[in-house]
Amino acid sequence: MPTDLWPPLPRTFYERDPVTVARDLLGAVLVSQTAAGTVAGHIVEVEAYLPENDPANHAHRGRTRKNASMFGPPGHAYVYPIHARHCFNVVVQPIGVPSAVLVRAVEPIQGLHLMHQRRSSLLHNRPMPEHELARGPGNVCTAFAIDRSLDSWDLTQGQRLWLAAGNPTSVQQIAVSPRIGVTAARELPLRFYLVRNPCVSGKTWRQRQPSPRTEGQSG
16 A cells, blocks of 8 residues: 555645645645555646635535535545546535535556556557546546545545645646636636646646636635
């Protein structure tokens, strides 16, 4: 078990606002451990979802059975299905404040053979470039064997699925753009990614820092 190499981030890391956590997740290590083996990679692209004034947030209209994990505790997973696949989010802020950060892309560093097996099984064993293994939120979940059974999973345990500190990133390495694939509040600059990283999904042409209003917004 690589817990000594990648100790899980503490719960206090997740108790902050989603924009701050999103930026600090860039460079962090996502680790998934199953009976088949361990896979790990550096997070290179994320999106923040705000607890207030954000109609793209799944909890915008209130708590339901499907989005209950978004309401806490912080440091748990929020996993939801989409088009027969899944998306993985980390829950942030105190209990009762529904906000999260979506992990959109990961740069593989361990368990590439296992990622290839999982991804190629959906693509009729077509060979795949390394930078595409966990490029896009659905592909992240496939490569890391994340599904709805991990919804509400405690990411601070250091078991099965967790996040660890990784490469520190500077302000100059982080680019900002509107989120991808949302129809509501699509103009908000809440997508963060590492500049010139080939594993990033979507367009990478827009690079600027978030506005003061968005940076300071929290629950």
